[in-house]
Amino acid sequence: MTSHDLAVITRIMQKEAGISLSGAKANLVYSRLAKRVRKLGLRSFGEYCSLVENDAGGQELGEMIAALTTNVTRFFRExxxxxxxxxxxxxxxxxxxxxxxxxxxxxxxxxxxxxxxxxxxxxxxxxxxxxxxxxxxxxxxxxxxxxxxxxxxxxxxxxxxxxxxxxxxxxxxxxxxxxxxxxxxxxxxxxxxxxxxxxxxxxxxxxxxxxxxxxxxxxxxxxxxxxxxxxxxxxxxxxxxxxxxxxxxxxxxxxxxxxxxxxxxxxxxxxxxxxx
Ligand SMILES: C[S@@+](CC[C@H](N)C(=O)[O-])C[C@H]1O[C@@H](n2cnc3c(N)ncnc32)[C@H](O)[C@@H]1O
The missing domain is CATH 3.40.50.150 (Vaccinia Virus protein VP39)
Known part of the structure; x- marks a missing residue:
């Protein structure tokens, strides 16, 4: 994952979900999205970014947001x-x-x-x-x-x-x-x-x-x-x-x-x- 790929992903997450991914979270972004890259049979994060950017139906954009959101919760939390x-x-x-x-x-x-x-x-x-x-x-x-x-x-x-x-x-x-x-x-x-x-x-x-x-x-x-x-x-x-x-x-x-x-x-x- 290049710094350009990370910048593209950061921009999309900010615009589409309001989520702010700082540079410090590069490892997390990598580990969560590498699964999608592999599953889709893509060769690089660059290819993955192009897919999400040109994804008219929003399908992979939704998958990317789902992969990068943290869903931790529990009954009667707080x-x-x-x-x-x-x-x-x-x-x-x-x-x-x-x-x-x-x-x-x-x-x-x-x-x-x-x-x-x-x-x-x-x-x-x-x-x-x-x-x-x-x-x-x-x-x-x-x-x-x-x-x-x-x-x-x-x-x-x-x-x-x-x-x-x-x-x-x-x-x-x-x-x-x-x-x-x-x-x-x-x-x-x-x-x-x-x-x-x-x-x-x-x-x-x-x-x-x-x-x-x-x-x-x-x-x-x-x-x-x-x-x-x-x-x-x-x-x-x-x-x-x-x-x-x-x-x-x-x-x-x-x-x-x-x-x-x-x-x-x-x-x-x-x-x-x-x-x-
Ligand atoms: C850490 S969980 C919190 C769950 C629960 N509110 C709790 O406190 O246990 C954060 C949730 O926020 C959702 N989320 C993140 N960005 C969102 C957005 N822009 N709009 C709606 N939900 C969002 C995530 O999908 C995730 O399920």
Missing amino acids: PHHFEHLRERVLPGLVAQARAGGRVRLWSSACSSGQEAYSMALTVLSVMPDANRYDVKILATDIDPNVLAAGAEGIYDAAALEPISVSLRKTWFLPINDGSGRMRANDDLRSLISFRKLNLIGSWPIQRKFQAIFCRNVVIYFDGDTQEALWSRMTPLLEDNGALYIGHSERVSGPAEALLVNDGITTYRKRRSGELE
Whole structure:
């Protein structure tokens, strides 16, 4: 992989996914893309770059983005966010839903679904009949491979470990193939819609959310891209809605003025008229 190839890949990732690959990550880029180069029977990274640049259908571009994104996630990662959701946000929303209101939550870089299922399990732990009301979780990601895994909802025993035994027994079914894997049951899966969405692309979202999880994704974006994202995302929160971000992230730019700190990497949207 020449420095020119790396520059081309860096430019494409920045433009298409907002992801900033610094020179320090050359080894990672090489090891992740070498598999694609070999699989496609190409002789060099140069050939691979030309293929991606001239890929009208976007097929290999999607594969390249999928290969270079980090999908690490787990159930109930950063558990304080789910405690905040259960104790500070959901009581009001449950009452609202039971009174005929609409409840919408968004897992905006959901990877293989563990974050969205953790949100759904948190909802079900305080409202086991949530399915009978207008309660929905939107789970989006740029990578179709992880979205397919999320929609399928099958996880191995090690991945399921952070879920309490009682929640596991109630909302998951064993696969029964001796592997220890379990699948989210219909009630759990039906709370979540998995959709492809690029956080730096257009968002076909019309209505606001009462809570947004945007965790462990902006760390891959540069400062300007992060600011622009917060400025687009914050208006999609209802007044007093909650925004949860990753442990090493922070909200920057004009959106900061619209939010109040409400715990560790947790914000609430200021109500209109509420002073800074
Ligand atoms: C490290 S995972 C975080 C998963 C989960 N939010 C969590 O905290 O456990 C980052 C996810 O962001 C997704 N991602 C990266 N760039 C994106 C973009 N431009 N739009 C949407 N998703 C993106 C990746 O595909 C990956 O699944």
